[in-house]
């Protein structure tokens with residue numbers, strides 16, 4: 001009997017015109033597919049186009065009134081692990097990511113979370129640190145092995161993210177850790 005693979009949802013957090021988030025997300029989606037440990041799904045928040053939170057009830061109740069919320073809920077609920085591909089904006093993560101996360105509650109609980117963060121010299125690490133208090137509220141377990149891409153603009157050529165050996169190794173280590181965490185956290189869900 002074949003055991004189904006856990007499902008990884010990759011979320012591209014930046015939405016602005018000309019963003020590098022999409023090429024970085026496309027690269028990571030390829031790495032995750034080649035890694036082979038997960039069934040891979042990917043969502044681009046620019047395509048998802050959620051409005052600013054427009055639900056009247058606390059998401060903990062799951063009483064969603066909007067079709068876009070029900071669709072987002074089903075997508076996130078189906079995932080066993082997440083990787084957020086996020087820039088650092090003003091030493092934090094973008095508002096688009098917070099909005100998408102705030103829509104839901106139980107769908108996030110007790111699931112592991114990795115990051116592909118990027119920016120200038122800090123590689124988006126301050127965005128990751130800022131998200132950790134949000135992750136704690138949702139009992140998401142942030143992996144220790146993360147991908148932090150420095151000077152991201154220099155690594156994009158003709159709209160494609162160019163990996164190096166260090167970034168590739170970091171991505172694979174994170175995926176390995178997410179697999180382990182996913183198995184360990186399963187009993188809590």
Ligand SMILES: Cc1cc2nc3c(=O)[nH]c(=O)nc-3n(C[C@H](O)[C@H](O)[C@H](O)COP(=O)(O)O)c2cc1C
Nearest residue numbers: 014018019020021087088089090091118119120121
């Ligand atoms: C509003 C805004 C704030 C930014 N703040 C930071 C920052 O705090 N740290 C940093 O390393 N880069 C910062 N940057 C530069 C981004 O790292 C760079 O523009 C990156 O391409 C943004 O990701 P995106 O192209 O996917 O939107 C900022 C960019 C924008 C648009």
